[in-house]
Amino acid sequence: MTPLLGLLVLVxxxxxxxxPLAVVLxxxxxxxxxxxxxxxxxxxxxGKAFNTNRYVSALWIILPVVGLLERAGLRERAADLITRSAxxxxxxxxxxxxxxxxxxxxIGLISIAGHAQTVRPLIAPMAEAAALRAxxxxxxxxxxxxxxxxxxxxNVGVFFGEDxxxxxxxxxxxxxxxxxxxxxxxPFELAVWAIPSAIAAFLLHxxxxxxxxxxxxxx
Amino acid sequence: MIGLPALYTLAGLLFAGWGLMVVFDRSHPxxxxxxxxxxxxxxxxxxxxxxxxxxxxxxVVALVVLAAMGFPKRGLAGEVPLAERRASAARLGNRLxxxxxxxxxxxLIGTLLLPQLAFVDPKQxxxxxxxxxxVIATVVLLRWLRLAPVHALxxxxxxxxxxxWALLLPQLLASLGAVFALxxxxxxxxxxxxxxxxxxxxxxxxxxxxxxxxxFTIIMGNAFAAxxxxxxxxxxxxxxxxxxxxxxxxxxxxxLSGFCGTLLSPMAANFNIVPAVLLDLDRxxxxxxxxxxxxxxxxxxxxxxxxxxxx
Numbered sequence: 458m459t460p461l462l463g464l465l466v467l468v469x470x471x472x473x474x475x476x477p478l479a480v481v482l483x484x485x486x487x488x489x490x491x492x493x494x495x496x497x498x499x500x501x502x503x504g505k506a507f508n509t510n511r512y513v514s515a516l517w518i519i520l521p522v523v524g525l526l527e528r529a530g531l532r533e534r535a536a537d538l539i540t541r542s543a544x545x546x547x548x549x550x551x552x553x554x555x556x557x558x559x560x561x562x563x564i565g566l567i568s569i570a571g572h573a574q575t576v577r578p579l580i581a582p583m584a585e586a587a588a589l590r591a592x593x594x595x596x597x598x599x600x601x602x603x604x605x606x607x608x609x610x611x612n613v614g615v616f617f618g619e620d621x622x623x624x625x626x627x628x629x630x631x632x633x634x635x636x637x638x639x640x641x642x643x644p645f646e647l648a649v650w651a652i653p654s655a656i657a658a659f660l661l662h663x664x665x666x667x668x669x670x671x672x673x674x675x676x
Numbered sequence: 677m678i679g680l681p682a683l684y685t686l687a688g689l690l691f692a693g694w695g696l697m698v699v700f701d702r703s704h705p706x707x708x709x710x711x712x713x714x715x716x717x718x719x720x721x722x723x724x725x726x727x728x729x730x731x732x733x734x735x736v737v738a739l740v741v742l743a744a745m746g747f748p749k750r751g752l753a754g755e756v757p758l759a760e761r762r763a764s765a766a767r768l769g770n771r772l773x774x775x776x777x778x779x780x781x782x783x784l785i786g787t788l789l790l791p792q793l794a795f796v797d798p799k800q801x802x803x804x805x806x807x808x809x810x811v812i813a814t815v816v817l818l819r820w821l822r823l824a825p826v827h828a829l830x831x832x833x834x835x836x837x838x839x840x841w842a843l844l845l846p847q848l849l850a851s852l853g854a855v856f857a858l859x860x861x862x863x864x865x866x867x868x869x870x871x872x873x874x875x876x877x878x879x880x881x882x883x884x885x886x887x888x889x890x891x892f893t894i895i896m897g898n899a900f901a902a903x904x905x906x907x908x909x910x911x912x913x914x915x916x917x918x919x920x921x922x923x924x925x926x927x928x929x930x931x932l933s934g935f936c937g938t939l940l941s942p943m944a945a946n947f948n949i950v951p952a953v954l955l956d957l958d959r960x961x962x963x964x965x966x967x968x969x970x971x972x973x974x975x976x977x978x979x980x981x982x983x984x985x986x987x
Binding site: 459460461463464467468471476477478479481482484485488489491492494497499500501502503504505506507508509510511512513514515516517518519520521522523524525526527528529530531532533534535537538565566567568569570572573574575576577578579581601602604605606607608609611612613616617620626627628630631632634635638640642646647648649650651653654657658661662665 | 680683684686687690717720721724725727728729730731732733734735736737739740743744755756758761762763764765766768769770772773775776778779780781783784787802803806807810813814817818821823827828829830831832833834835836841842843844845846847848849850851852853854855856858859860861864865895899900903904907908912916923924925927928929930931932935938939942943945946947948949950951952954955956957958961962964965966968969972973976977980
């Protein structure tokens with residue numbers, strides 16, 4: 458049996474919309490068993506990896522802060538600010554956020570913003586308020602599209618900004634993989650070659666954000 | 677030395693607090709299951725290193741079984757009414773925006789300053805500064821708003837109830853990557869891709885590399901898992917050693933081709949699924965919003981390697 462069965466379980470499970478946690482567990486067990494590992498060994502490997510990766514879930518400690526800020530009216534205040542400045546449309550606001558994310562990520566400041574920290578309490582309500590100012594009758598689906606673009610903007614900004622920073626994990630991984638084959642490269646050269654894609658990402662995604670303003674006006 | 681264990685203790689106490697809130701909430705619709713769910717996460721943070729690998733594995737299975745049974749269930753406690761939040765926003769004004777910047781500002785300053793301190797683990801400064809920012813912001817907000825600490829727990833609980841079991845997906849997917857690596861899945865995929873390329877042709881080789889990076893990243897949800905595999909299978913033997921491509925361009929832009937895949941992957945839970953849950957969107961809404969950015973960027977990255985990767 459081939460371990461690729463694990464991938465099959467993963468894809469089929471996602472298509473059938475079974476609870477993703479159950480799908481992931483089933484895929485891990487399938488791949489491990491198909492590779493000829495003992496069931497207990499698979500369980501141990503999974504447990505060990507889960508324990509090492511706890512830092513991924515540790516960041517949820519931000520939630521009480523976000524909750525308190527929301528209770529104090531941060532989302533309403535952010536929307537207020539936008540409603541007052543007539544020139545800041547949804548698209549322009551998100552272009553500014555895109556630039557902010559790319560520039561700060563390119564100097565290594567990735568965790569200073571994010572979906573829980575900034576998009577939900579600040580950026581999404583601001584973008585929605587600006588859209589509603591331009592188009593008071595915008596429906597729920599239209600607002601959902603604007604929130605989705607706010608989240609997308611955060612992702613694009615980080616992904617195509619962080620590799621310009623020399624010490625980011627992905628640059629170190631590239632250097633490390635090449636080094637195992639005896640090829641020595643400098644992080645600086647790798648970072649330089651991340652710049653064209655960063656510019657292309659800004660122009661492409663920024664253009665789509667400005668088109669979002671035209672879409673709001675048309676809808 | 678202050679390192680990740682400090683952060684894990686903080687997270688463990690928070691999840692334990694959420695568990696206790698459920699225990700004391702008699703109106704809660706799924707008390708036992710939900711208490712177990714939050715309690716097991718607290719146990720993992722507080723005592724994960726003492727449990728041993730197999731016990732940790734059993735803990736993972738128990739969490740997944742609870743999630744599949746529909747736990748944790750949402751508590752009935754709701755949000756402060758809109759009128760009250762509007763009045764609070766008008767009263768507090770722009771100081772609210774300032775308060776929202778406490779965590780980012782602490783993360784920024786801490787990342788720059790903490791490495792100077794001998795008693796802080798230099799490899800974890802960003803995570804630790806973020807944790808420090810959370811502590812400072814919570815204390816400041818509670819004093820400023822004149823609220824008891826239990827309100828911080830309660831407001832966090834309101835948000836974490838909205839996220840539910842999806843909260844564990846990023847960590848579990850990261851663990852899946854480790855099991856897949858153990859099972860040798862990367863090598864099998866890499867060999868398959870390498871076997872499909874005609875000898876000596878540049879564009880098909882570049883395409884096989886970037887498509888492999890993006891495709892394998894979509895499946896794994898993480899470009900870091902795809903990179904070593906595709907470099908070993910195609911990047912190094914075919915592009916760099918076979919066709920004389922520049923390792924710098926192939927490495928740097930190859931990774932970015934993988935990032936285009938991350939934008940399209942439901943497995944990249946913390947980037948694509950968690951924000952959809954946080955923003956009350958359809959689970960695929962963020963991926964759909966990213967599609968028209970990811971696809972042209974993928975073509976751009978492929979073109980860069982093809983056009984500038986062969987000096």
